[in-house]
Amino acid sequence: MNGTILALNAGSSSLKFRLYEVQGDQFYLILRGQFDGVNENPHLAVKEADGKEICNIDLKIGEHMQEDMLERIFDVIKPYTAKSPLQAVGHRVLHGGGRFADPVLLNDEIVDYLETLIPMGPLHQPANLASVKLFRRIRPELPQVACFDTAFHVNIDERxxxxxxxxxxxxxxxRRFGFHGLSYTYIADRLREISDYLVRKRTVVAHLGSGSSMCAMRDGKAIDTTMGLTPLGGLMMGTRxxxxxxxxxxxxxxxxxLSPAEIKHMLYYKSGLLGVSGISGDLRVLMSSDDPNAKKAIDLFVFRACRELSIMVATMQGIESLVFSAGIGENSSVIRKLICERAAWLGIQIxxxxxxxxxxxxxxxxxRVEVRVIPTDEEIVLAKQTASVIAESAKAGTSPVMA
Structure with a gap:
């Protein structure tokens, strides 16, 4: 297909988007933007692919904040889609349940089903679907595609x-589903690009950020992962x-x-690094703090990460490659060092x-274990999966418009 694709990655407190030019099977980044602090102090920053700043403003929270955000996205991308029309929007959707193992063109019936999965992803699924509904109201003629974080793990070991x-x-x-699938898809593809031999290795990918998980993979496919039915399980996280x-x-x-609702709120929003430190769920804040509880939280984060790593290694009956990715994994040399030192018994030396x-x-x-740092890119995976669905729809002669 030819045209532009908008990749939308909506979280509980942020919204990232990228606009790509698609020419056949080639994808070219045009714009990248992000809304931060959407529930408290909303801020919009947008840059062109070369880093030129297009927008950097603070916003006021209004009654229709989410709708205003999407309208602003259309205002920003409008000049860039005049000659290359927008073909579709690709949404990161947290949970596809047992029904979806591949990206899908959205319609009312599918959205209704995805809403039934909100209890299994209360932080992310509502935000993902809210964007879908708002886009339909603003641009009903625009095809929308859901790309699922659970899809990468659909064929993990039955046990x-x-x-x-x-x-x-x-x-x-x-059952256990697993998440961060778009990130793991990117890493698996990147390993394959680097070397056919590398992608065949028994590899653990550590996606470490405010939300963290690990995935055991071989031949570019998931074998096991640390998260389960919900994105609450596995590693200790920022607030989970x-x-x-x-x-x-x-x-x-x-x-x-405590009621079920109170326990859910505690485990999702008040635990993890925030709960143990009593200071913050942001690792950067804790790293700069002299408070002994900050050190306790960091120590526990590393301890728990190494414990989950050992589970992934046990599933694969060995490890040949370890990959760090996401915000903490890509940027914190201290955390990488602490994890690798504690996991030295596996033959890891950095x-x-x-x-x-x-x-x-x-x-x-x-x-004995090769250790890499690979920055992830969920948005390019969104764009590629969305373009593929639209192209297949056109080939099949079906209407790509949401109905």
Missing amino acids: AARYPIPLEYEAKGY SGTVDPGLVLTLMEKEN DDEANNANAEIISSPES
Whole structure:
């Protein structure tokens, strides 16, 4: 296909977007933009691909904030789509449930189904779907495609996917799904680009950010992952607890008289780095703090990351490659060093100079495990998957307009 694609990555407190020019199978970045602090102090920053600043403004929270945001996106991209019309919008959607293993052209029935999955992704799924609905109201003629974070993990080892619960609940779809799939798709493709040999290695990818997970992969496919039915499990995160004993939840309900809603709020919004430190869920803030609780939170983050890493290694029965990605993984040489030092028993050794320089390969020549830093790019995956769906729709002769 030829034209432009808008890739939209809506989170609970931010909204990232990119505009791509598509010429056949080639994708060229035109614009990148981001709304931050959308629930408190909204700010919009937009740059062209070469870094030229187009917009950098503070906004006021209004009654129709989300709609205003999308209108502003259209205002910004309008001059860039005059000669190359906008063909579709690709949305990152957190959860596809047991129904979707591939990106899909959205319609009312599919959106209704995705809304039933909100309890399994209360931080992200509502924001993802809100953008879909608003786009339909603003531009009803514009095709919209959902690209799912769960899709990459759809074929993980059956034993990794199952919970040890009664069969009747498994039959209803209660299983482990996994998330950050767009990021893992990008990393798998990047490993394949670097070397056919590299992508065949037993690899653990550590997507470390405000939301964190790990994925065990080989041959570019997921074998196991740390998150489960929801994006609450696995690693300790910025404000999310990661995996806790289910008995803890029951005890909090019985002994502390906490309601399910209160427990959900605590585990999603008040735990993790924020909960342990009592200061912040932002690792950068904790790294610059002298408070002993900040150090405790960082130590626990590393400890839990190494424990989850060992689970991924056990699933694959070995490890040959470790990849760090996402905000913390790409930028924090300190956290990478602490994790690698604690995981030295796996044969991991890093080169301090390379690590401090954020080099592509940070392992030492003596390391039995190759350690890389690969910046992720979820938006280009969104754009490519969206273009593919639109092209297939055109080939099949079906209308791409949401109905």
